[in-house]
Amino acid sequence: MKRRDFIKLSSVVGASTTIQASGLDGWIDLTNFDRKKVLSANRFGMFYATIQSGEVIETKPFEGDYFPSPMIRAIADRLQNTTRVEYPMVRKSYLKAKGPSNPHLRGKEEFVRVSWDVALDLAAKQMRTTFDKYGPESIYGECYWWGGSGRVSWGRTVSRRMMKILGGFVTESGDYSTGAGLVIMPHVLGGSAVYDTPTKWKAIIENAKNVVIWGQDPIVTNQINWAIPLHRCFKDFEKLQQASISGKIKTFSVDPRVNDTARFLNSKHIALRPGTDVALMIGMAHYLYTKKLYDAEFIKKYTVGFNKFKKYFLGEIDNEVKDIKWASKITGVKEEEIAQFATTLAKERTVILCGRALQRQDHGEQPHWMCTVLSAMLGYIGLPGGGIEFSLGYNSSGATDKIAPTIAGISQSIPEKYNQKYPNAPWLKNHDVIIPSSRSIEALENPGKIIEQNGKKIKLPHIRLMYNASGSPLTRHQNVNNMLEQWKKVDTVITAEPYWTSTAKMSDIVFPVATELERVDIDQTGSTKEYIIARKAHIKPAGESQSDFWICRELCKRWGYEEVFTEEKNTEFEWVKYIYKNAVEKANSLNIKMSSFEEFWEKGYVKFEEDDKSTENYTRYEEFRNNPYKHRLGTPSGKIEIFSPVIEKFKYDDCKGYPSWIEPIEWLGNKKAEKYPIHIVSPHSKYRLHSQLNNTYIRGLYEISGREPLLLNPKEAQKRGLKQGDIIRVFNDRGEILAGLHITNDVIEGVAVMCEGAWYSPEVPGEKSLCQHGNVNVLSIDKGTSKIAQSNIAHTALVEIEKYKGVIKPINAFTKPKILQSL
Ligand SMILES: Nc1nc2c(c(=O)[nH]1)N[C@H]1C(S)=C(S)[C@@H](COP(=O)(O)OP(=O)(O)OC[C@H]3O[C@@H](n4cnc5c(=O)[nH]c(N)nc54)[C@H](O)[C@@H]3O)O[C@H]1N2
Numbered sequence: 035m036k037r038r039d040f041i042k043l044s045s046v047v048g049a050s051t052t053i054q055a056s057g058l059d060g061w062i063d064l065t066n067f068d069r070k071k072v073l074s075a076n077r078f079g080m081f082y083a084t085i086q087s088g089e090v091i092e093t094k095p096f097e098g099d100y101f102p103s104p105m106i107r108a109i110a111d112r113l114q115n116t117t118r119v120e121y122p123m124v125r126k127s128y129l130k131a132k133g134p135s136n137p138h139l140r141g142k143e144e145f146v147r148v149s150w151d152v153a154l155d156l157a158a159k160q161m162r163t164t165f166d167k168y169g170p171e172s173i174y175g176e177c178y179w180w181g182g183s184g185r186v187s188w189g190r191t192v193s194r195r196m197m198k199i200l201g202g203f204v205t206e207s208g209d210y211s212t213g214a215g216l217v218i219m220p221h222v223l224g225g226s227a228v229y230d231t232p233t234k235w236k237a238i239i240e241n242a243k244n245v246v247i248w249g250q251d252p253i254v255t256n257q258i259n260w261a262i263p264l265h266r267c268f269k270d271f272e273k274l275q276q277a278s279i280s281g282k283i284k285t286f287s288v289d290p291r292v293n294d295t296a297r298f299l300n301s302k303h304i305a306l307r308p309g310t311d312v313a314l315m316i317g318m319a320h321y322l323y324t325k326k327l328y329d330a331e332f333i334k335k336y337t338v339g340f341n342k343f344k345k346y347f348l349g350e351i352d353n354e355v356k357d358i359k360w361a362s363k364i365t366g367v368k369e370e371e372i373a374q375f376a377t378t379l380a381k382e383r384t385v386i387l388c389g390r391a392l393q394r395q396d397h398g399e400q401p402h403w404m405c406t407v408l409s410a411m412l413g414y415i416g417l418p419g420g421g422i423e424f425s426l427g428y429n430s431s432g433a434t435d436k437i438a439p440t441i442a443g444i445s446q447s448i449p450e451k452y453n454q455k456y457p458n459a460p461w462l463k464n465h466d467v468i469i470p471s472s473r474s475i476e477a478l479e480n481p482g483k484i485i486e487q488n489g490k491k492i493k494l495p496h497i498r499l500m501y502n503a504s505g506s507p508l509t510r511h512q513n514v515n516n517m518l519e520q521w522k523k524v525d526t527v528i529t530a531e532p533y534w535t536s537t538a539k540m541s542d543i544v545f546p547v548a549t550e551l552e553r554v555d556i557d558q559t560g561s562t563k564e565y566i567i568a569r570k571a572h573i574k575p576a577g578e579s580q581s582d583f584w585i586c587r588e589l590c591k592r593w594g595y596e597e598v599f600t601e602e603k604n605t606e607f608e609w610v611k612y613i614y615k616n617a618v619e620k621a622n623s624l625n626i627k628m629s630s631f632e633e634f635w636e637k638g639y640v641k642f643e644e645d646d647k648s649t650e651n652y653t654r655y656e657e658f659r660n661n662p663y664k665h666r667l668g669t670p671s672g673k674i675e676i677f678s679p680v681i682e683k684f685k686y687d688d689c690k691g692y693p694s695w696i697e698p699i700e701w702l703g704n705k706k707a708e709k710y711p712i713h714i715v716s717p718h719s720k721y722r723l724h725s726q727l728n729n730t731y732i733r734g735l736y737e738i739s740g741r742e743p744l745l746l747n748p749k750e751a752q753k754r755g756l757k758q759g760d761i762i763r764v765f766n767d768r769g770e771i772l773a774g775l776h777i778t779n780d781v782i783e784g785v786a787v788m789c790e791g792a793w794y795s796p797e798v799p800g801e802k803s804l805c806q807h808g809n810v811n812v813l814s815i816d817k818g819t820s821k822i823a824q825s826n827i828a829h830t831a832l833v834e835i836e837k838y839k840g841v842i843k844p845i846n847a848f849t850k851p852k853i854l855q856s857l
């Protein structure tokens with residue numbers, strides 16, 4: 035039998051044969067009882083896996099990784115994990131009714147194991163009928179960024195491509211990471227800034243005197259990358275560490291806690307209350323201005339609107355002088371410390387790395403804007419080793435590039451030839467509905483509501499069906515209890531997941547997804563493009579899991595558009611070959627020779643050795659500084675906009691025409707702090723990627739009393755009679771969670787630090803109840819930053835903490851739901 039015929043057959047007979055269909059081209063022959071070492075890659079890095087009897091028994095870093103992440107070690111456990119979804123599943127009532135039924139039973143009811151055909155037919159039919167009746171506004175497709183990777187079968191792209199073919203869906207503008215920065219920065223600097231190519235570390239290490247890391251923890255956050263990380267930036271951090279210890283460069287960390295980067299660099303810690311950075315920056319601006327420490331020439335030549343802003347900080351607009359005394363009262367930083375900090379930065383060449391955490395806050399647009407103004411007043415923008423960076427602390431950036439082609443991937447656009455072939459195709463008639471990232475639950479709550487964003491009005495769609503892939507809304511999104519309520523309004527929830535996450539458990543149809551090492555793909559290291567990597571399928575997928583590519587293609591097949599989805603490249607391996615061929619062509623134009631595909635596939639990678647010297651000393655805004663008329667910025671004035679007439683015209687109450695301090699909805703200085711006196715910040719964990727790896731053995735290395743740790747100052751612990759290791763209840767009006775207490779002086783008084791992404795473990799699944807394990811988003815606020823960006827405010831939340839006196843129940847986050855073998 036030909037292989038292709040075999041696949042056809044296997045998709046008809048379903049369950050038992052799909053595993054064998056894995057013997058496609060590009061797959062490795064599996065021989066039991068032998069041991070071999072193979073190369074692969076994912077968002078944690080490139081690594082070797084030792085495979086024995088078809089199982090990964092060990093993973094070790096690739097020798098080319100400059101600073102391997104310890105998370106690599108957890109991959110074997112991640113693959114062969116008891117939380118894997120092994121078979122297609124449908125919630126009992128949904129299967130009985132062959133469609134939407136009893137949504138309030140989600141999370142409570144059993145799942146029934148079904149064949150792929152049953153699951154796919156049900157999903158394809160419900161997607162089609164929902165779309166035909168209600169159009170693209172009824173289909174949620176905020177398939178997120180971090181699950182899986184690869185240029186062919188990355189869940190986010192293939193799922194969105196599938197929904198494009200369906201006719202369109204609700205998609206997002208911006209993202210959870212940088213949503214506020216992305217919208218404000220074009221007004222201020224004329225480009226996104228947050229995703230621009232940053233200055234190279236070499237230029238900074240050779241020229242800077244002060245490096246300020248403001249609301250950022252790059253030693254932690256560079257462990258992973260949106261592409262495959264090589265962790266090359268850690269070599270630069272080592273150089274920075276040496277310079278910091280020897281006193282050649284002063285480093286500062288502005289943060290409510292001493293983070294890993296501050297400790298690594300031995301930085302001076304400027305400890306402030308969460309969410310008050312703008313006040314600190316404005317106080318510094320007032321000080322620099324009144325002490326004549328600011329660069330008046332730079333302001334005059336390269337910026338517009340300083341005089342309007344000046345009136346604000348001098349108190350001429352609202353009779354409140356924003357001096358260091360004012361700033362100290364808001365931020366908790368002593369006046370002398372603010373004065374000294376401002377003076378030091380003004381005196382010698384300073385670069386500020388402005389972190390994303392600052393803008394995942396209420397009015398999160400202001401810190402990025404104000405930090406730019408502060409940096410302009412310091413006057414070092416465009417000079418080597420000086421200025422402001424928004425992207426340097428992320429994705430291993432800042433190292434010298436290699437001369438290498440950038441590889442392509444499956445895209446979301448449909449080639450023109452299919453538009454002609456299918457003149458009545460649904461994708462030709464409809465358009466995607468775009469809402470700001472993280473506003474989707476608000477849409478469930480208030481369909482049809484008009485919200486403002488960046489000068490436009492947006493009508494929130496009426497979502498009736500959700501397709502989740504590569505993301506986990508129940509750990510990602512804010513205010514979980516409200517989400518559970520709103521989720522009941524959705525007719526159908528489909529989730530493509532390798533694991534029984536809280537999101538999978540709250541679904542109607544669950545597709546088991548084959549993940550890294552179980553499927554074929556091609557990838558490239560970021561950000562220097564040093565390697566192109568062959569990603570082979572080295573082990574059999576768990577149970578009957580299939581790749582996101584396969585799942586989406588099967589759905590499209592059921593709508594009659596399989597060839598549109600595959601572009602007639604029928605297997606993932608064909609796509610890999612096509613992408614490689616395209617890379618070879620690009621390489622040719624760069625005068626680089628790449629090996630043949632066969633050689634590449636055999637060896638596992640292509641390495642690009644040559645440094646692109648032309649990028650080595652790159653400094654952002656150098657050209658602008660040298661000639662602001664020729665190299666105008668993309669703002670209306672062509673200069674840095676300290677005052678933006680465009681924003682002023684919006685007349686928003688939550689964003690003026692210049693950066694300003696606007697009280698967050700919750701912070702330590704407002705009335706709510708009387709009832710909930712602790713500000714909880716929820717940074718990203720060094721032990722996982724959001725929620726990923728929380729289901730591996732690594733959890734046991736950092737959990738406290740079996741719970742996600744919460745870091746608290748000794749004085750706060752003492753006030754509440756708490757001891758190290760206590761199981762504590764953390765609560766506010768939105769919900770309650772348990773946590774394991776870690777008492778430390780690293781965190782200032784009034785603040786608790788608890789990482790996002792701990793798996794959700796509700797006492798009563800599907801309902802507002804105590805999370806036994808510590809999903810911090812039970813406590814956070816689901817609100818837009820402002821009418822400018824409408825991004826999330828994950829870091830803005832007040833809580834109270836007490837010793838937990840209730841009965842401690844087992845954690846259900848890592849157990850499978852009840853599964854029936856048939857109806
Ligand atoms: N409180 C708080 N909340 C936050 C943040 C914060 O700082 N504080 N940060 C926010 C930010 S910046 C972000 S980016 C988001 C991240 O939010 P998400 O991107 O939703 O986070 P992950 O937990 O990485 O979710 C990825 C999911 O994909 C699944 N997956 C893994 N491999 C595959 C695959 O091959 N195919 C498919 N279909 N799925 C796969 C994983 O099991 C996991 O459930 O969280 C946001 N939420």
Ligand SMILES: Nc1nc2c(c(=O)[nH]1)N[C@H]1C(S)=C(S)[C@@H](COP(=O)(O)OP(=O)(O)OC[C@H]3O[C@@H](n4cnc5c(=O)[nH]c(N)nc54)[C@H](O)[C@@H]3O)O[C@H]1N2
Nearest residue numbers: 211249250251255288289293308309390391717718723724
């Ligand atoms: N290991 C690991 N790395 C990751 C991720 C991961 O999940 N794990 N996620 C990736 C993703 S998607 C993103 S978007 C980035 C996120 O990168 P960031 O947004 O930079 O990361 P966070 O961890 O939210 O916060 C960084 C620092 O800001 C501090 N902070 C919190 N609130 C405030 C405040 O009000 N003021 C000041 N000054 N500081 C504050 C925190 O204490 C923390 O030390 O990380 C990426 N890298």
Ligand SMILES: [Mo]
Nearest residue numbers: 209210211212
């Ligand atoms: Mo993010």
